[in-house]
Amino acid sequence: MKQDELANSADAAGEEATKKRRWITGEGAVSVITVLILVALWTALTDSYIDDLYFPSPMDTIQVVGRMEGVLVGYFLATMYRVVVGMLIGAVLGVVCGVAMSWNKWINSVLDPLIEGLRPIPAVALIPFFILWFGIGDTGKLILTAIGGFTVMVVTTLEAIKHVSPIYIMAARTLGASRLEIYRTIILPAITPTLIGGVRVTVALSFALVIASEFMGAQSGLGYMIMLARRTLQTDAILVGVIIIGITSWIVDRFVRIVGNYLTRWAPRSE
Amino acid sequence: MSAYISIADVTKFFAGTSGRIDALQNVNLDVPAGEFLCLVGPSGCGKSTLVFIIAGLVKASGGEVRVGGEPVVEPDPDRTMVFQGDAVFPWMTVAQNIGYGLRYSGMPKAKQDETVKQLIHLVGLTGFADAFPKELSGGMKKRVDLARAYATNPTVLLMDEPFGALDAITKEKMQVDLMRLSVTDTGQRRTIVFVTHDLEEAIFLADRVAVMTPRPGSIQVVLDVPFPRPREASIRLSREFQALRGQIRGLLVTEEEEN
Ligand SMILES: Nc1ncnc2c1ncn2[C@@H]1O[C@H](COP(=O)(O)OP(=O)(O)O)[C@@H](O)[C@H]1O
Ligand SMILES: [Mg+2]
Numbered sequence: 001m002k003q004d005e006l007a008n009s010a011d012a013a014g015e016e017a018t019k020k021r022r023w024i025t026g027e028g029a030v031s032v033i034t035v036l037i038l039v040a041l042w043t044a045l046t047d048s049y050i051d052d053l054y055f056p057s058p059m060d061t062i063q064v065v066g067r068m069e070g071v072l073v074g075y076f077l078a079t080m081y082r083v084v085v086g087m088l089i090g091a092v093l094g095v096v097c098g099v100a101m102s103w104n105k106w107i108n109s110v111l112d113p114l115i116e117g118l119r120p121i122p123a124v125a126l127i128p129f130f131i132l133w134f135g136i137g138d139t140g141k142l143i144l145t146a147i148g149g150f151t152v153m154v155v156t157t158l159e160a161i162k163h164v165s166p167i168y169i170m171a172a173r174t175l176g177a178s179r180l181e182i183y184r185t186i187i188l189p190a191i192t193p194t195l196i197g198g199v200r201v202t203v204a205l206s207f208a209l210v211i212a213s214e215f216m217g218a219q220s221g222l223g224y225m226i227m228l229a230r231r232t233l234q235t236d237a238i239l240v241g242v243i244i245i246g247i248t249s250w251i252v253d254r255f256v257r258i259v260g261n262y263l264t265r266w267a268p269r270s271e
Numbered sequence: 272m273s274a275y276i277s278i279a280d281v282t283k284f285f286a287g288t289s290g291r292i293d294a295l296q297n298v299n300l301d302v303p304a305g306e307f308l309c310l311v312g313p314s315g316c317g318k319s320t321l322v323f324i325i326a327g328l329v330k331a332s333g334g335e336v337r338v339g340g341e342p343v344v345e346p347d348p349d350r351t352m353v354f355q356g357d358a359v360f361p362w363m364t365v366a367q368n369i370g371y372g373l374r375y376s377g378m379p380k381a382k383q384d385e386t387v388k389q390l391i392h393l394v395g396l397t398g399f400a401d402a403f404p405k406e407l408s409g410g411m412k413k414r415v416d417l418a419r420a421y422a423t424n425p426t427v428l429l430m431d432e433p434f435g436a437l438d439a440i441t442k443e444k445m446q447v448d449l450m451r452l453s454v455t456d457t458g459q460r461r462t463i464v465f466v467t468h469d470l471e472e473a474i475f476l477a478d479r480v481a482v483m484t485p486r487p488g489s490i491q492v493v494l495d496v497p498f499p500r501p502r503e504a505s506i507r508l509s510r511e512f513q514a515l516r517g518q519i520r521g522l523l524v525t526e527e528e529e530n
Contacts, residue, residue, distance in 0.1 A: 170328050171358040175372035175423065176348035185371075189362035266362045268405040 056236035064236040078220035086145025087206040094150040098157025123148040136217035149202040156198030160191035196260035207249045274301035281334035294320045296487035305460035309473035312483030318466045322429045350427040351420040359404045366400040372423040390418040410441040430465045
């Protein structure tokens with residue numbers, strides 16, 4: 001029996017090594033081809049049927065990056081600051097409150113109506129209020145983003161804690177763990193995979209909230225840039241903004257996934 | 272010998288979604304120190320509930336459980352448990368799982384590591400100390416679970432169908448290992464309550480077999496298992512063994528027919 005198990009794990013290790021040696025897989029190659037076809041199609045269409053006024057060609061788009069380089073970096077950093085800081089504040093508070101609510105029923109009864117009241121309201125609907133209260137600077141945008149992330153993470157945390165298998169908690173109790181220790185050594189690791197999923201939702205939401213609030217009132221940021229470009233019909237600048245947002249959002253998501261995979265390296269995965 | 276675990280008039284009901292469920296009714300059972308007691312009974316008769324109550328994980332609705340003279344109010348690492356399902360913490364390595372109870376025992380860290388190392392060796396998992404449970408087979412995970420329950424050197428070991436999910440050969444091997452390990456550090460025999468639905472397993476392991484009635488469960492009869500120890504796997508084939516198995520089976524079948 002043991003022999004078999006050892007043989008199996010050796011097989012698995014071998015497979016993994018083969019996977020790493022090849023620099024691109026068949027599936028990867030297909031995805032690259034898809035992208036190339038899309039770019040070709042884009043070039044062809046903007047050269048012929050589509051007016052620059054509605055959609056820029058790839059060439060225009062690349063040129064505008066060179067032209068705008070100076071402001072672009074500043075706008076990019078302004079947006080990233082709002083996304084990252086707002087998201088971190090919201091996510092951390094969300095997890096802390098979720099854990100506290102499951103820890104103590106009084107904390108739960110205080111916070112539950114607040115969260116239930118907040119949850120059905122799309123955070124974007126609050127932007128006008130935030131502009132009224134905090135102006136068009138960073139504060140309002142940070143709070144708005146934090147509220148969005150908070151709502152997602154508090155709900156995710158509560159749901160995840162509810163679904164921790166009671167058998168783990170019972171086992172820990174019979175082995176002498178205190179309640180605090182059970183939270184630290186059982187509940188937190190057990191909910192981590194679900195929390196990572198929540199963080200990924202939060203990342204996407206935070207980008208959406210920051211860009212939307214930059215549309216409505218700002219003096220910097222990619223959303224602000226897109227808004228200006230729309231007024232002056234610079235579709236190439238709009239597209240550059242959109243592409244930068246898309247790429248950064250993807251990179252941040254990728255980063256969360258990598259960190260998440262490391263933190264949950266113990267979890268069985270279906271490929 | 273006096274009763275080490277004494278279960279007196281224990282009753283348990285649950286408020287189920289479709290009304291009250293009476294799980295246990297007036298359970299009375301004494302287990303002397305060092306005894307290996309197997310608990311058998313029809314499924315749903317409250318076996319798990321009874322061991323959870325002994326563990327201190329579930330509160331009885333009525334009656335009392337005492338262990339070593341003290342009433343059970345909460346779990347205690349002197350009474351560890353092996354569960355029916357997979358209770359090995361997937362986010363901890365084999366060594367961390369086995370050493371889990373020791374963290375809270377006040378044992379110096381170096382001594383903890385030493386104990387864990389010995390246990391890993393004892394349950395045949397040498398070389399897997401730093402593996403995560405996902406890399407182990409079902410049988411190996413059960414060994415981790417067992418070693419973890421042994422680590423705190425408990426006087427009472429509660430086992431709820433621990434080998435139920437294992438294949439026949441792994442199961443037999445685990446049973447032999449269990450017999451070998453069921454002695455404390457100081458050479459005393461541990462007091463073990465072992466739930467199973469496998470009658471051969473019950474007779475092979477037990478000093479006595481307690482047969483429960485269908486729900487609401489109570490103790491129908493407690494039978495002595497006369498075979499001397501150490502027991503060879505081959506005693507399963509003996510006539511006395513099979514006769515005892517037939518007798519217990521008869522008790523369980525009549526119960527089911529009555530319903
Ligand atoms: N937490 C619970 N809530 C409601 N009913 C329960 C609960 N735990 C067990 N029961 C019921 O109590 C009875 C006994 O369950 P259990 O002790 O698991 O039986 P066994 O282990 O003998 O199969 C069953 O009818 C089960 O449905
Ligand atoms: Mg059961």
